Amino acid sequence: MEKYFAPEIECASRDQLRAWQDERLVKTVHHVYDNVPYYRNLLKEKGIEPGDIKGVEDLHKLPFLTKDDLREAYPTGLLAVPMRDAVRIQSTSGTTGKRVVAFYTQHDIDLWDECCARALTAAGCTKDDVVQVSYGFGLFTGGAGLNGGSHKIGSLTLPMSSGNTDRQIQFMCDLGATILCCTPSYAAYLAESIHERGVRDQIKLKAGIFGAEAWTQEMRHDIEQQLGLKAYDIYGLTEISGPGVAFECSEQTGMHINEDHFIAEIINPKTGEVLPDGEKGELVFTSITKEAFPLLRYRTKDICVIHNEPCSCGRTFRKMSKPMGRSDDMLIVKGVNVFPSQIEAVLINKGYPANYQIIVSREHNSDVLEVNVEMTPEMFSDSLSAISVKEKELIDAMKAMLGIYAKVRLVAPKTIVRSEGKAVRVIDKRNLY
Amino acid sequence: MTVKQISAFVENTPGALEKFTEVLNRNQIDMRALSVAETENFGIVRIIVNDSYKAACVLKDEGYVFSVTPVLAVELPDTPGSLYKILCTLREAQINVEYVYAFTARKKNAAYMIFRVADNDKAIDALSDRGIHLLSQEELEAM
Numbered sequence: 001m002e003k004y005f006a007p008e009i010e011c012a013s014r015d016q017l018r019a020w021q022d023e024r025l026v027k028t029v030h031h032v033y034d035n036v037p038y039y040r041n042l043l044k045e046k047g048i049e050p051g052d053i054k055g056v057e058d059l060h061k062l063p064f065l066t067k068d069d070l071r072e073a074y075p076t077g078l079l080a081v082p083m084r085d086a087v088r089i090q091s092t093s094g095t096t097g098k099r100v101v102a103f104y105t106q107h108d109i110d111l112w113d114e115c116c117a118r119a120l121t122a123a124g125c126t127k128d129d130v131v132q133v134s135y136g137f138g139l140f141t142g143g144a145g146l147n148g149g150s151h152k153i154g155s156l157t158l159p160m161s162s163g164n165t166d167r168q169i170q171f172m173c174d175l176g177a178t179i180l181c182c183t184p185s186y187a188a189y190l191a192e193s194i195h196e197r198g199v200r201d202q203i204k205l206k207a208g209i210f211g212a213e214a215w216t217q218e219m220r221h222d223i224e225q226q227l228g229l230k231a232y233d234i235y236g237l238t239e240i241s242g243p244g245v246a247f248e249c250s251e252q253t254g255m256h257i258n259e260d261h262f263i264a265e266i267i268n269p270k271t272g273e274v275l276p277d278g279e280k281g282e283l284v285f286t287s288i289t290k291e292a293f294p295l296l297r298y299r300t301k302d303i304c305v306i307h308n309e310p311c312s313c314g315r316t317f318r319k320m321s322k323p324m325g326r327s328d329d330m331l332i333v334k335g336v337n338v339f340p341s342q343i344e345a346v347l348i349n350k351g352y353p354a355n356y357q358i359i360v361s362r363e364h365n366s367d368v369l370e371v372n373v374e375m376t377p378e379m380f381s382d383s384l385s386a387i388s389v390k391e392k393e394l395i396d397a398m399k400a401m402l403g404i405y406a407k408v409r410l411v412a413p414k415t416i417v418r419s420e421g422k423a424v425r426v427i428d429k430r431n432l433y
Numbered sequence: 434m435t436v437k438q439i440s441a442f443v444e445n446t447p448g449a450l451e452k453f454t455e456v457l458n459r460n461q462i463d464m465r466a467l468s469v470a471e472t473e474n475f476g477i478v479r480i481i482v483n484d485s486y487k488a489a490c491v492l493k494d495e496g497y498v499f500s501v502t503p504v505l506a507v508e509l510p511d512t513p514g515s516l517y518k519i520l521c522t523l524r525e526a527q528i529n530v531e532y533v534y535a536f537t538a539r540k541k542n543a544a545y546m547i548f549r550v551a552d553n554d555k556a557i558d559a560l561s562d563r564g565i566h567l568l569s570q571e572e573l574e575a576m
Contacts, residue, residue: 375442375475375498376498377498377500379498380442380498380499380500381500382438382440382477382479382500382502382549383531384470384472384477387472387477388472409474410442410474410475411444411474411475412442412443412444412449412496412497412498413496413497413498414496415444
């Protein structure tokens, strides 16, 4: 029996949904025009008045927003309410040191929590469940989002954050966690550790919500089999709110987009032309209920397809496929966004030539990030310890920039593969898409 | 009195050392001493050769990253305790030894060792005072 957190919304008619979207879009456009000079200028440049946007049919008239806009407007240039009305920030790594900061009013937190509550409920979560949130807490949205969603349902919530596997497994057993929320690679790692410790029979998990990174169907089946649960995908991004922008139902054939809060479009990433449902392109979101940080037509750079066929679960929200790639060079490693330009910036900053290669692989279902750097006469020393010190400095600087550990491998000069004179910067061995 | 050691960066992969020695072989460079220090990913090959200038030119042409380091080449009697005596001398003079390796030559009753120390001049003075023979570049090349 399918469960809904907000059946009157999740199963509303398409006409009703469209009416909500029309009304909320118009309101949001006025809101940003009145309160955000950055938007006002952007719209004026395009010769658009708020009155020109009468509903979703006029959405295409609005200009796109990209991560560059968010960086340019850093830190408060897109804040649409007085700072005193915002209650929280979350943040995501950006290139060359500048992060993206998203603001939330209490209303924004509530709607985000509601989106996560819908995702949890679709995975079968009720007040009687024990939800173990093993996404990172802090500036990363993973932990805060699912934590809030679980509270909203009234489930007992274990705000574990990521890491400390011994404690994770102990609490999972001792408190009888029934729902696990974490990245799929961490779920796979936990599954392995549980089997190693021989405590599989003490695990009561029935469902898992695994997002923030790409994973394959094979990985889903492995995790489901090893932990005896049903694995659900979830999608989100800090710029739009966090996890819960879209979520999977029991059918597991795509993620329902919370269309009462977010309008999704698929565009041709080269021309910006809006594509019909069923066609592959870049996903674009407009948030229509947020107060502090509403974004109009934000380009996610994720390539996917939106399907509008009715779903057996009864929800009327359209479904998006798993992202099938990126329209930029961003990598997602251990759930963290990594741009090759960030690694390049560290190398240049430390006085190394920008001759590098990034290799991402998956060992034991966990991502491994390796950066090959060509040895130079300046870097070389007759002393191994002197080289190790430099290597360590580089590793620390990468960690500070990326937020995750990258293994640095010094390689012989001119060994980084060049194709047609241009170096191949990224080798992703994970075959995720 | 120091001798020139060439230290080259070599990846810790199958065939890397072979390729390095092939370059020396192809250019008729004769090694007097060799030592390899390794980490997980790479190594440093340290060599003393009969013609350092030629070896440096050849390695540069082949794209190797390397450095030329002045080190001490010590001749010591092939009897128990002679290395101990040298190390005592260096300790008394408070000179730190970074690394050391041995090599052989045709001369009977003598052993040879390369010392990389923190302060060459101080070590040369201390060792010479004790009558320990240090090889010159010319002596080494003529061996």
